[in-house]
Amino acid sequence: MNIGLIGSLGAGQTTLLAALYNQMRTNSRFGFKLHGSRNTDIEMSKRWKSLITQQRWPNTSKEIEKHSIELIFKEEVAEQLDFYSYPAAFLISESNDAFDHLNRMDNLIILFDSQLLMEMPADYVSYIQIIRNILIGFLNRIGDKKIFITIIFTKHDLVSHLEKVDFEIATRKNLADIFELLDTHSSSPVFSTISVSSTGNLSKDTATNTSKQDDPIEQLFPYNVALPLFVFLHWYIGRHLSDEENKLWQKFDEIMNMLKGYSLRSEISNVIARRSSIRSRILKAINFMEEQKKQVARKKEMISAVSQEIDFYTQTFNHGG
């Protein structure tokens, strides 16, 4: 499945992916983990280490970056996740190439910097408007294709406790256009909004305006970094599951018809009943059904694990708020 990340320079795409990868390197509570190629693994560790040592990236994203990462569920590969990190400039170009790219996405993650949303400098207002217009243009083009859109507020740690309420109000107001668009659009993409913090109070502590250098690791409190993935997976597997179930029932009918024909014919002639071609077709169909059943069972198991992950995040961190 293809997951596209879009954000203005410095919105936190690179950090989010590094935080997600680092957090899901080992088995999650309910059996998921991520496994990248050797190159991805090295790259992500490097990024994560430089976060710990508080190095800044030499430069932020200017090109499309692709990372293929396997999603493992209970020690077996469940899906291949292809992450594409798009610089905002790519989207703003509004070229056919850009639209074609987006069209291949199953999940589009749009990152907004919480601090900028709080402060709302004039150029950020126009940036949001541009993104909104591009989204409208894109949604008008995609037709029936289903896409899950996730709006992410990054750097949640930089919004202090007192400001959090104001933040929610301001964001809701400022992004009302985008939410409305996604709610009412004819092709009705599913969407979700999530606040994340990839690094904790890393770059700066807004309350004291200091940077706590003494124990950097202590400051790394990723918050909600894996939630967007689980929310998307819940939608994706749910859809896929119903497709597989449908296939299963179609095949079930086919087998029943075959069996009916078989018994009818065997009444007419015992010779036909013994014909191996009929028998092998039935065996094949039964094998198919058993295989299909296993897959449906695994998807069901996965979706319930995904739900547990989501519940864990929302109960533990968000206190229902």
Ligand SMILES: Nc1nc2c(ncn2[C@@H]2O[C@H](COP(=O)(O)OP(=O)(O)O)[C@@H](O)[C@H]2O)c(=O)[nH]1
């Ligand atoms: N405080 C804080 N800083 C962050 C967070 N995520 C990213 N940053 C910082 O924001 C800057 C830009 O992040 P980066 O991931 O390179 O942005 P990109 O251009 O979207 O890839 C870096 O200095 C990061 O350390 C976060 O959750 N909290």
Ligand SMILES: [Mg+2]
């Ligand atoms: Mg980057």
